[in-house]
Amino acid sequence: MLLVQAKVKTISSEYILEEKEDVLQGTKISEMKENEEIQNFLEKDLFDAEEKNKKYYVWDQTTLQEQDLTQVNLEEGTYYIVEYTDNEVYYTQGFTYADGTTYYEISDIEKLEAEE
Numbered sequence: 534m535l536l537v538q539a540k541v542k543t544i545s546s547e548y549i550l551e552e553k554e555d556v557l558q559g560t561k562i563s564e565m566k567e568n569e570e571i572q573n574f575l576e577k578d579l580f581d582a583e584e585k586n587k588k589y590y591v592w593d594q595t596t597l598q599e600q601d602l603t604q605v606n607l608e609e610g611t612y613y614i615v616e617y618t619d620n621e622v623y624y625t626q627g628f629t630y631a632d633g634t635t636y637y638e639i640s641d642i643e644k645l646e647a648e649e
Contacts, residue, residue: 534639537592537613538622540600545617548588557617558600559590570610574625579637580616588617 548556562582565571571591575582582589592613597605607613614623627635628642636642 534613534622534624534642536602536605537597537615538620538639540602541615541617541622542620545620548617557588557590559592559596559615562589562591562614565591570612570625571614574612574614574623574637577637579623580621586618590615590617 544556544558548554562571562575566575568591580587580589592600592615594607597603597607597613608626611624611626614625615621616623622639623637624639625637627637629635630645636645
């Protein structure tokens with residue numbers, strides 16, 4: 534997830550400089566609402582996908598490869614959701630911590646690492 538976040542930050546910086554939406558990589562989340570995995574993830578209410586001034590995009594394995602992140606492998610049917618204004622990265626499957634809690638946001642996972 535850190536590699537994805539680093540790439541998102543680079544793209545976000547480019548977007549700010551150029552102010553062109555075509556710089557943003559992935560598929561707009563609004564275009565994938567029919568996807569069952571995306572629907573299930575949005576039902577978790579981790580964020581408001583309709584929020585103005587936010588740029589939520591879905592990254593699949595093809596997007597990762599296009600961004601030269603070939604070492605990052607998604608499980609079939611899973612996605613990263615990236616938000617370009619805050620550089621947040623979500624993983625639709627989440628990561629289950631030792632205590633059984635599942636975390637979906639990179640910022641939450643980073644907090645866990647800081648606590649240890």
